[in-house]
Amino acid sequence: xxxxxxxxxxxxxxxxxxxxxxxxxxxxxxxxxxxxxxxxxxxxxxxxxxxxxxxxxxxxxxxxxxxxxxxxxxxxxxxxxxxxxxxxxxxxxxxxxxxxxxxxxxxxxxxxxxxxxxxxxxxxxxxxxxxxxxxxxxxxxxxxxxxxxxxxxxxxxxxxxxxxxxxxxxxxxxxxxxxxxxxxxxxxxxxxxxxxxxxxxxxxxxxxxxxxxxxxxxxxxxxxxxxxxxxxxxxxxxxxxxxxxxxxxxxxx
Numbered sequence: 001x002x003x004x005x006x007x008x009x010x011x012x013x014x015x016x017x018x019x020x021x022x023x024x025x026x027x028x029x030x031x032x033x034x035x036x037x038x039x040x041x042x043x044x045x046x047x048x049x050x051x052x053x054x055x056x057x058x059x060x061x062x063x064x065x066x067x068x069x070x071x072x073x074x075x076x077x078x079x080x081x082x083x084x085x086x087x088x089x090x091x092x093x094x095x096x097x098x099x100x101x102x103x104x105x106x107x108x109x110x111x112x113x114x115x116x117x118x119x120x121x122x123x124x125x126x127x128x129x130x131x132x133x134x135x136x137x138x139x140x141x142x143x144x145x146x147x148x149x150x151x152x153x154x155x156x157x158x159x160x161x162x163x164x165x166x167x168x169x170x171x172x173x174x175x176x177x178x179x180x181x182x183x184x185x186x187x188x189x190x191x192x193x194x195x196x197x198x199x200x201x202x203x204x205x206x207x208x209x210x211x212x213x214x215x216x217x218x219x220x221x222x223x224x225x226x227x228x229x230x231x232x233x234x235x236x237x238x239x240x241x242x243x244x245x246x247x248x249x250x251x252x253x
Contacts, residue, residue, distance in 0.1 A: 001057065002149065002181060006043045008050030015039055015050070015205040021198065023057050026175055026182045027211060028196035036205040037185045041151045044183065045077055046070040056148055076147030078155045082138035084126040090137050091122040097141040106146030107178070115177060116140040116170050131159045132166030139170070143178075150182045156191060171195055 005018040015036050021027045029037050042048045046061065047070055054061040061068045084093050098109060113119055116136040126134055135155060142150060155171075156164045168191065175182075175195055186192055192199060198211040 001055075003055045004044060004053065006040065006050065006052035006054070008043075008052070010039065010048075010050075013039070013205060015043065017202065017205065017207045019200055019207055019211065021181070021183075021200070021211050023181045024179045025197035026184050026195050028192045028199040028214075029183055029185045029202060030187070030192065030199055031202040033187075035202045037202055038153055039205070040202065041077075041153055041183065041185060044149070045075045045151055046073050059148075074146070074148035076142035076145050076150040078135075078139055078142050078150070078152045080154050080158045082126075082134040084134060084137060084141075086126055088126075089122070090118060090124050090126070090129070093126070093137060093141055094118075094122075094144055097144040101144060101146040106180070107143050109144065112140045112143045115143075115173055130163065130166070132163035135159065135163070135167050136170055139167075139174070143174075143180075147180065150180050152182060152184045154185050154187070156186070156188065168194065 001020060002023050003020045007016050008014070013036065017036070017040055029040065031037055039048070043050060043052070044054060046068060049067065053063045055063075056073075060066050061073050085096060088096060094109065094112070107115060113122065116139055118136060118140060121129065121133060121137070126137070129137065135158075139152075139155070156167055159167065172194060174180075184191075184195060192214075196214055198213045200211050201208045
């Protein structure tokens with residue numbers, strides 16, 4: 001079980017977030033821009049200090065007397081941009097992470113390469129990869145660090161449609177294959193619907209209610225979006241040429 005209670009102010013922003021989520025599966029963290037999603041992830045990773053408690057599988061990462069630094073928490077962090085080491089090949093980037101691996105459960109080198117479809121990319125330079133390929137390498141690198149918790153901060157947001165289509169099936173494979181707990185930040189309802197087991201909503205630094213289990217009968221990931229996100233999703237659908245009609249009206253042939 002992952003339990004956290006995090007508070008603190010950063011400039012004019014105040015974080016006040018408390019939750020308990022299972023230590024397996026994908027927990028989506030959703031909310032409008034500026035609501036505190038990245039701030040919460042950085043606090044879980046220990047990249048930013050502040051008041052509160054973080055417990056992962058019974059291990060104290062932070063409380064009133066303890067603060068475990070980021071490199072000892074066993075956190076894998078996948079950012080919007082892959083940030084690969086440019087002077088190393090794909091293999092070199094992966095081996096760099098493997099040499100610094102923690103003690104958590106994780107994939108072996110060949111397993112991570114296979115799960116992310118990197119067999120033909122191992123000797124390539126990051127500069128020669130597409131955006132989707134670079135992000136797949138970044139995800140494999142995070143897995144090879146053997147994290148106890150994987151944090152993913154909008155990992156597909158910097159990709160075009162082709163890049164997203166490239167990466168998303170691999171994320172689904174990871175979800176099915178690994179028991180690693182993942183906190184996944186996204187604005188994309190399709191990603192949430194395909195990947196998440198549950199969702200937490202954050203607004204103005206506060207979590208609103210307990211995690212919603214998306215696997216429950218009748219649960220609808222689209223219902224978790226706010227009005228601005230629904231409008232953005234509708235605009236994207238119209239721009240893609242989809243014919244949006246009311247559900248209660250029969251389609252006219």
